[in-house]
Structure formats: structure tokens, C-alpha cells
Amino acid sequence: MKRRKFVKLCASAVASVTASPELLARDNQQYHRYARVALVDPYSSEPVRASSLEVGETYLFHYPFVSTPCFLIDLGKPVTSRSNLETRDGDRYRWQGGAGSNYSVVAFSAICAHKLSHPAPSVSFINYQHGEVRFRNSFDEIEQRSGVIYCCSENSVYDPAHGGLVLGGPAPQPLAAIELEYDAEQDSFYATATIGGEMFARYFSHFHDRLVLQHARTDIDRALTDTTKLMRLSEYTNNQVGCQA
Numbered sequence: 001m002k003r004r005k006f007v008k009l010c011a012s013a014v015a016s017v018t019a020s021p022e023l024l025a026r027d028n029q030q031y032h033r034y035a036r037v038a039l040v041d042p043y044s045s046e047p048v049r050a051s052s053l054e055v056g057e058t059y060l061f062h063y064p065f066v067s068t069p070c071f072l073i074d075l076g077k078p079v080t081s082r083s084n085l086e087t088r089d090g091d092r093y094r095w096q097g098g099a100g101s102n103y104s105v106v107a108f109s110a111i112c113a114h115k116l117s118h119p120a121p122s123v124s125f126i127n128y129q130h131g132e133v134r135f136r137n138s139f140d141e142i143e144q145r146s147g148v149i150y151c152c153s154e155n156s157v158y159d160p161a162h163g164g165l166v167l168g169g170p171a172p173q174p175l176a177a178i179e180l181e182y183d184a185e186q187d188s189f190y191a192t193a194t195i196g197g198e199m200f201a202r203y204f205s206h207f208h209d210r211l212v213l214q215h216a217r218t219d220i221d222r223a224l225t226d227t228t229k230l231m232r233l234s235e236y237t238n239n240q241v242g243c244q245a
């Protein structure tokens with residue numbers, strides 16, 4: 001084992017027994033802090049109330065950049081256990097679980113870790129499936145379960161209750177998670193960081209011209225600073241492609 005990697009693993013092992021959950025997130029090698037950005041209603045620009053979210057609905061917002069889409073989902077059940085995950089390069093990291101008063105709200109980058117499929121106004125091949133669907137798992141067996149993020153491009157399936165863990169298909173690593181900070185007084189959320197393997201550099205490079213047209217701006221990699229609009233995925237895209245094995 002390379003020395004750098006060994007030191008990294010030792011550091012995370014020490015953190016796991018000494019740090020608070022909040023510090024654990026920050027000790028992650030794969031924790032990338034960005035601006036604290038409020039999730040707001042696209043029409044009123046007021047903070048979206050957590051209590052107004054519909055369980056099982058897929059919501060979309062952009063973070064940490066103006067053109068990088070993310071999913072927000074209220075899974076309808078508390079997700080309190082942390083998940084230990086690994087990037088395609090073998091870097092281990094920890095996901096802290098759900099946010100909100102019921103710890104049931106999760107958010108992930110909506111850029112597939114395989115070939116970067118992502119929601120666009122014309123079509124989305126990657127979607128959250130709250131009901132039961134069939135898919136081929138990592139052992140190439142047919143599995144049926146509810147509550148998965150399914151990319152119909154080449155059938156990568158992710159578990160949003162376990163940090164975006166890959167359940168099946170060719171994706172080489174979990175979806176990058178978005179850290180949500182819950183403001184109990186306002187009953188609202190802020191996006192504050194990403195946790196996991198980011199795909200943003202490749203995304204900007206692959207889709208630059210289309211993103212410039214779609215967002216009607218050349219600075220598609222500009223970081224958000226104050227607010228981001230949260231809307232239903234069905235309001236953002238005309239065509240959500242569903243699939244199953």
C-alpha cells in the first residue's frame with residue numbers, strides 16, 4: 001500500500017473513534033466545501049419548507065455550480081446510519097445520512113458516475129424510482145426493490161439511502177452526495193458541500209457547448225453563492241425516461 005494512502009486510511013480510522021458526526025464529515029478526504037446556498041422556491045424566491053416536500057417526489061436544484069444538477073428526495077423514512085463508501089480511485093469516505101427533522105431528506109449530484117447522463121429540459125434518463133423496480137444487481141442477478149436512483153442510459157442503479165452506493169450496472173463509484181444543512185427554525189435547507197467523487201470537470205468538458213446553449217450563459221462553471229431554485233424534476237424536464245430489467 002502506498003504510504004500516502006496508508007496515512008490517509010490511518011487518519012480516517014482515528015477520526016472514526018474520536019470525532020463528532022459533524023467533524024467526521026469534514027475529515028473526509030472526499031469532502032468538498034462550497035458556498036452555503038439556500039434552496040428556494042423558483043416563483044417566490046422564499047426558502048422551501050421541508051414540510052412542503054412530497055415524500056417520494058424527485059426535486060431538482062443546481063449546485064455547486066450554475067449548470068450542475070442535483071436531486072433532492074424525501075425518502076419518507078429516517079436515514080440515520082452513516083455509510084462507508086469508496087470512489088473509483090479507491091479513496092474511502094463516509095456519508096452522514098439524511099437531513100431534516102425526520103432525517104429523511106437526501107441530495108445527490110444527478111450526474112451519473114458512468115458516462116455522465118444527467119437531467120436536461122428535453123429529457124432525463126436518470127430518475128428516482130420510489131416504487132418497486134427490477135434491475136440487475138452487481139452479481140448480475142435480477143433484483144426488485146423500491147427507492148432507487150436508476151440511470152436508464154446503461155442501467156446503473158444507486159441507493160439513495162446509502163449515500164448513492166452502486167447497486168448494479170457499470171457505474172464505477174457512487175453518486176456524489178450533497179451535504180444539506182437543516183435550519184430547524186425556518187424548516188428549510190442549505191446546500192453546503194459535496195461528499196464523494198465529483199464528476200464536474202469531465203461534465204463541463206463533455207457538455208460545454210450544449211450547457212452554454214441550455215443555460216444561455218458562457219460561465220457554466222460559475223459557483224453559486226446565495227440561493228438555488230428547487231423544483232420538481234417534472235417541471236424541469238419534458239421527458240423522464242423510466243426502465244427496468
Ligand code: FES
Binds near residue numbers: 112114155156
Ligand atoms: S450514463 Fe448512467 S449508466 Fe451509463
